[in-house]
Amino acid sequence: MTDPASSISQPTTVNVDLGERSYPIFIGAGLIDGDELVPFIPSSRAVIVSNTTVAPLYAERLTQALEAAGKRVDLIALPDGEQYKNLETLERIYDFLMEKQADRKTTLIALGGGVIGDITGFAAASFQRGVPFIQVPTTLLAQVDSSVGGKTGVNHPRGKNMIGAFYQPRCVLADTASLDTLPDRELSAGLAEVIKYGLLWDEDFLDWIEANVDALRQRDRGALTEAIRQSCLIKAEIVRQDEREGGIRALLNLGHTFGHAIEAGMGYGRWLHGEAVGAGMCMAADLSHRLELIDAATVKRIETLIASAGLPTRAPAELSTERLRELMDSDKKVEDGRLRLVLLGRLGQARLVDRVDDEAIRATIEATRATA
């Protein structure tokens, strides 16, 4: 683990090893203005897909960098929001590509958060049965999570991410300086996933996060680069072992069954995903303790870290135990009526636990719900 002071603004690269679909993740401050992407654009044409919030901030700089390398660049700015991650918006991308006479070698570049990354990735997977794709994630969540692993897609009115493809980008460019404009709540939401990687995979990284959480919240670029690098290394390793999500990839759901229940119960959008995952990880820690996998001091340590990242540690008071329990079932990891959950064996080591005792789950929800 490098010390942030020694790594300030040094760009770094993480390689995602997926055989012939391998690709690099470039991480560093100011990369949007550089030429890292250029070798990954096979023809003279690229289309940037962004939204009305991010495009005004970064699209011109990215365009200039690519035009300087002789590329023709077109830009489409979609409306901003998870509610637009749907087939209708996807169709707008196809319409734009047809109108601009994009061809099989035209590269699609996603410039934005996870919503833009997911929808653009699926557009790239399906336009003319697949065109080159590059991710330029501009939220911390997208830089550490959604841009790695190849899951792309859109929502169906009846379910999130129901339509999509596994489709790997040619490269990912995570510019830590682009996080300067990110709202504090969104930054904290991204930190939830960073903490998740430490908890589920790497105790040393968790120690490092504890020591650097303030620097991260102050957007120290060296600290951000290191946090993104470690997160991508861990996610890349898990994805390498399980590209199509048959086994170990499930560990990435630590805190998510509880978190999804909170998101759904509150109505999507009121709690950010990362906020719900923050509380969800505290709930998973509490349950792990109840099942005698970790001790009380460890639970406390986890809660302290999550709180210090600016995240909630308790489920919202307005959702009853009954309701939360019910919503957990619709998250589809049920077998024979008993839940399968990702819990902590110890710090830095998550494990799948099948058929978790229902009384213990209810006790956890009771104990971790905020008092109204």
Place this chain on the structure above:
Amino acid sequence: MTDPASSISQPTTVNVDLGERSYPIFIGAGLIDGDELVPFIPSSRAVIVSNTTVAPLYAERLTQALEAAGKRVDLIALPDGEQYKNLETLERIYDFLMEKQADRKTTLIALGGGVIGDITGFAAASFQRGVPFIQVPTTLLAQVDSSVGGKTGVNHPRGKNMIGAFYQPRCVLADTASLDTLPDRELSAGLAEVIKYGLLWDEDFLDWIEANVDALRQRDRGALTEAIRQSCLIKAEIVRQDEREGGIRALLNLGHTFGHAIEAGMGYGRWLHGEAVGAGMCMAADLSHRLELIDAATVKRIETLIASAGLPTRAPAELSTERLRELMDSDKKVEDGRLRLVLLGRLGQARLVDRVDDEAIRATIEATRATA
């Protein structure tokens, strides 16, 4: 080459060799009522996607065969026609799957012609990022062409097959008896592709087609089984060598640049695709002769075979040479303003010819246009 008389109603299997994506094509009369599909349906649930023409003819039999093996089967019947091969219809399939609470292991079965196969294949590729897929093609064209090779997709208002995926089925079941209800014109259109395989790859097969074209048009099941088997063997071999269409797969476009120009010029739907390809192959033969690749007797032989299959051998009189020439350019195989075409080196051997002389192309169009 087996003689049809000796192979009447003997089912046969062609294996498509694509590594871990390999799959069998079962060919024979009455297979819809059999249990060949059952081992390829990994869970207890399947959804048949068909249309309002084919579902009343075959869906109940297929359902009964699967239910007899303990499967739960749901059916969606889409409207019939190429004009419904679009994103809106695709969304109807997703809606149906969500409504029926289909999951990641629910198998989609395409029951119909190429339109149903293409759209169902893309729905299977994209629903929950990919669910199991089976093809039960019921047109000759789908049995010999569209169900083999993994191309799936839908049309965009501005272009055919613009949105889709490469996605291989678990297996294909071609029931020759299902062709009994196929209109004669559709049967002949399928024969165009059968003849195409002989012309581009296998002179012996071409001889066999000449000897059996009447039996084929009378829907002799032995002859059909043999024609489908040989066609699938040839397409499977070409696809094996070039799954993602980078090279040799282009040979499958013999007659298609001319054919697409005819289809587009007449307005899609007036000439069937196979009819346009029939005339297109005669035009390719004429051009091959002009470029001194084949002799006049060979051109004549090809025309005679195509006519005997019930297909046109001439471009429609109402399209001018200028118009047809123009439309050929929009078929996107242009390089430096000169066309790249699939022509015949000799019978049973097609080749790609770059930058074909424009005068020769015009002369061919002039010479092969029907007189009004």
